[in-house]
Amino acid sequence: MVQGVEIKANKIQDLSPQTGELIAEVACATVEEVESTVARARAAQPAWAARPLEERVAMLKAAVKVFKDETQELAALMTREMGKLIHESFEEVEGIADKDKFLELVEDANGEVVVANAIVYREPHGTVGIVAPWNFPMDEILLLALPALAAGNAVVVKPSEVAPLCGGAVVDGLNKTLPRGLLGIVQGDGAVGQILVDRVDMVGMTGSSATGKKILERASKSLKPCVLECGGKDPMLVLESANLETAAKDAVSFSVLNCGQVCCAIERIYVPETKAKEFEKLVVDEAKAYDPLDGTLAPLVSKVQRDVVAAHVTYALDAGARLLLGGPQVAADVEAKTPPGSSFYPVTVLADVPHDANRDETFGPTVAITPYADLGDALKMANDSKYGLTACVYGAEPKALDVAKKLKAGQVGVNTWPLAQAPLECPWIGHLESGFGYHSGPDGWRQFSVPKSIVKPAAS
Structure with missing residues (x-):
């Protein structure tokens, strides 16, 4: 069912x-x-x-x-x-x-x-x-x-x-x-x-x-x-030239919109190693504004979906990801403080997420950050997916536009999330699966x- x-x-x-x-x-x-x-x-x-x-x-x-x-x-x-x-x-x-x-x-x-x-x-x-x-x-x-x-x-x-x-x-x-x-x-x-x-x-x-x-x-x-x-497993690529404050704000906003239950939610974030620590701090600061216990974060649609999100988080942590916010213990605390039949899960921020530990659609309030040393490698990881719905690139043009053209997705945002800004006249196309x-x-x-x-x- x-x-x-x-x-x-x-x-x-x-x-x-x-x-x-x-x-x-x-x-x-x-x-x-x-x-x-x-x-x-x-x-x-x-x-x-x-x-x-x-x-x-x-x-x-x-x-x-x-x-x-x-x-x-x-x-x-x-x-x-x-x-x-x-x-x-x-x-x-x-x-x-x-x-x-x-x-x-x-x-x-x-x-x-x-x-x-x-x-x-x-x-x-x-x-x-x-x-x-x-x-x-x-x-x-x-x-x-x-x-x-x-x-x-x-x-x-x-x-x-x-x-x-x-x-x-x-x-x-x-x-x-x-x-x-x-x-x-x-x-x-x-x-x-x-x-x-x-x-x-x-x-x-x-x-x-x-x-x-x-x-x-x-x-x-x-x-x-x-x-x-x-469905989708949509990537965000942050370039060296990106405005990190804008990128971090959008990374969180469009990972947790509708509690992350959006087919084109940002589910994979690739950040230059040289910018990773600064970006992580900005993301955590943004993510702290969402809390299921004060009404700023909705429940997931069901306990089944909550369990899917929890399993994805645990899998990434077991694979070597670092927990920056939320995670299993906070989720347990939230569960203890909410009605028994509810399906709340906290915003969870993960860093150093191995690419291979983040392939399946999560559909939940997670922010998953993966550092990269070379932009070519980041592009390969972004395109290494069975999905191809949306993607976004944050950085100065014309480089950001050049990267956007190389991403395998039907809609690509440059310094924006595509669903937020796409005109009605644009087709909405899913590549691959x-x-x-x-x-x-x-x-x-x-x-x-x-x-x-x-x-x-x-x-x-």
Whole structure:
């Protein structure tokens, strides 16, 4: 089960990460319910696709406005169910209620194009299944559902079983104004997801690389198109010329955002040996501002995830890493002072982390620093990964830009974390095992439709 979520009597046991208490029991969809939901979506799709593109986009803009009046309730639900800090929940909910520019760009990406004596139209796939993650349980649904709907598709969403109420709230909100049956929802675990994948015409997913591989394998049987945004183990390279204060601040901020549960969180930091001690002190000073006991650090989403983080920390320490902050003893103290069913873990800063002891995605509040003597070696270590989602380089240009071009990742920040500054127009692409297809940007939004060329006789 994802994050250890239990299903009893075909109902998801939805637990609070702050206390371990049961929030709700959510019924899983049966095979028949998945099939009937997809059937309703298929029936509604032709009439929706027949509407002009600009009309569909206008209706979607109006649909998300409902969230403006529900900001407090939705943010509170997200914090209760998923665990993130309330101000982070508010930011996510405010984002889902303001999609005008996003949808305008989606509309531009789907418009017809005249090419000499031909017109290139775009046609929807039909019904799109969306498998959503738990770490951004509302916005990640819209980032896939809105472009899919704008392109003329019907959509059926399977929220993560870790945050089913958040997914349900998003779908219910949109359905207040969208045509009946066009947007459906099926709750459940991976078994429900498999049924959905088998019955739709396209799949969009944000989640782990393991889940992405399973979806791609099932979809390959019918050459079903997929857009899969998967995991990462994202590096930061600090150059000799870097502003260490800025680099240290960002290293901590974007290692612990959402308690580190971000696919593009900074998980590996490579620092020149000559700057290591100064950088370590700056990082520790920054990291001390986050404490699960005073409400400045959220719990991890589950006890399972807390155990994963703890195991990664122990593995690195056993391999020779130095503990600068947090770690097993502090984690034990935190556990003793928080509710028995909670899943808090302290920010943990490690130095001298062997490269080979930091390969798997941690998804937690850890800052892992590895020194290097030669920039060429640092580049090799940064690129020596099965993942390739994001990376960042801190240092003076043009050297930093040159290094950025050599990193194997879909998005690379220069003196910034890419997710914090990337324009909406940029595609979000995972290289290697971090993704399949394109998520966002014109290249990504066009994946929810197929081009169709109407060719006329060429002028003589």
